[in-house]
């Protein structure tokens with residue numbers, strides 16, 4: 076809004092200046108600038124464009140001999156005039172230069188805008204500038220985009236304003252290409268992360284700036300997995316499971332906070348290594364992190380940071396506290412993990428050696444440091460401590476929210492679908508020996524477990540829209556579609572991952588078996604995992620399905636933590652189901668004879684949902700299930716938990732263009 080306003084204002088201003096320039100020539104246009112007031116003295120005696128070092132001539136009445144001015148005084152007057160003249164000309168020159176620069180920028184913007192309109196008009200979509208639905212409306216519903224796709228085909232454009240073009244793509248063949256070619260993220264994404272994490276080199280808009288860090292982090296994460304397979308990285312799962320009885324002191328397990336806690340511990344221990352296990356500030360850190368994550372997008376959506384608002388200032392204080400705690404654990408991790416204490420910041424080689432040595436208790440933090448060193452080597456630029464801290468907070472925020480979504484969703488589905496829980500339990504029992512510790516290789520053998528993770532991720536992706544943009548260049552697709560630079564590109568994951576034409580008529584139902592049709596074996600999965608894939612792509616038979624399965628994105632900005640997340644979460648679920656059965660409510664009948672010796676874990680279901688209508692349908696379909704709705708997506712914030720009558724519920728607050736709040740209460 077502010078941008079639009081600025082643009083119009085500036086165009087108006089510029090056109091006045093330009094027209095005065097063109098119509099009246101130099102003298103009248105310079106009147107707009109700092110021209111000295113006309114002098115009263117006769118023009119002949121006061122040189123307008125006189126020699127710079129000449130003193131002004133004295134004026135004398137006709138007939139009288141000119142009196143000589145004292146020499147010293149003439150010199151002073153001459154110097155003053157010279158400097159005044161010089162200052163005026165200098166200022167004018169600067170103003171002219173500024174005017175030309177601003178005009179040039181505006182001309183470029185106008186040209187870009189015209190181009191956007193021209194190229195946007197070629198794409199199918201509703202008439203330009205209808206009643207603006209607002210980005211929130213688009214994000215809220217698969218429903219809105221679904222209607223548009225129904226009417227205009229797999230690629231639809233939608234004007235969100237005169238300078239904001241949204242292009243939604245639903246066709247799986249175009250999606251892959253688009254995700255490879257459009258390499259940047261929306262500026263709002265970068266702003267949100269910057270606000271919550273400070274300066275960082277991951278998750279920001281420009282691909283160029285995140286490229287090298289992504290690569291080094293990915294290779295570290297992949298390596299980490301094989302290191303962690305036998306030891307430290309997943310030790311945390313056992314520690315948490317040992318604590319479950321105290322967590323479930325009440326008669327049910329709040330699935331949402333449980334999932335969040337699990338995700339926090341899995342990602343935290345991977346990032347900080349052993350130092351994380353006995354960190355006394357861990358629970359304060361978790362709480363602070365969730366508070367900061369919740370409102371980041373809301374505050375970032377302001378065009379100008381509202382520093383005059385006390386709430387905003389309070390939010391900034393929380394961010395600062397988060398940073399201090401992060402610095403604390405980073406320092407602890409460096410001291411305790413040993414590897415990092417060996418790192419001499421100027422010696423990249425040494426750190427690389429440390430990280431490649433699987434015997435040491437390395438942490439993800441080493442990877443972040445390592446990427447810093449790689450960058451130093453590659454670009455000569457030094458990433459600051461501040462950036463390392465920002466990257467770590469960013470990874471924690473992203474990793475926790477996404478992993479918590481997926482864990483919560485898997486637990487809920489398994490509690491709801493007793494038959495699948497039973498099938499999974501049998502596979503887990505057959506796949507690991509009674510006493511032995513669970514290994515990554517054991518988990519890779521459990522096809523139904525991996526299929527369950529896939530199916531849950533298919534039905535509930537981390538956000539409703541995969542978003543991209545290309546900041547500098549147009550995106551030309553093979554299907555002769557050209558999407559102009561700067562357009563907001565979205566892939567509505569709901570529509571793609573639940574498309575009946577790809578996934579069958581039961582596309583909206585939970586059925587892990589759909590990922591098991593292909594006859595894959597353990598060796599295939601292992602080979603794929605060692606090559607860097609997460610192995611889950613092997614589960615889909617047809618190409619169409621592989622390309623319509625995008626919970627971790629795809630292409631140049633795809634999630635680098637996908638293999639880590641899939642295998643970590645699979646490991647966690649396997650460990651949990653070895654000892655517990657998941658129940659939705661105490662009255663439920665026992666349904667699986669194999670469960671005889673297991674402890675019961677009553678869980679309060681969570682659907683992390685963003686599309687309210689879809690969620691309400693779910694409520695109607697399964698009225699006995701208690702649902703609560705949270706949303707980690709950028710346009711919805713969870714802000715409240717109790718209404719005036721004391722009913723438990725959640726307030727979904729939409730930012731900017733959303734009209735009002737929606738309250739959803741538990742049954």
Ligand code: HEM
Nearest residue numbers: 278474477478481537626627628629632633634635636640
């Ligand atoms: C279930 C868990 C996770 C899900 C569903 C998930 C999902 C995603 C998605 C959808 C993207 C954007 C992809 C795109 O635009 O094509 C992404 C990016 C990313 N994810 Fe994840 N993620 C998960 C866990 C993790 C973890 C545990 C880490 C690391 C510790 C991680 C690190 C990243 C990074 C570094 C990026 C790329 C950011 C960029 O290029 O700017 N993710 N993730």
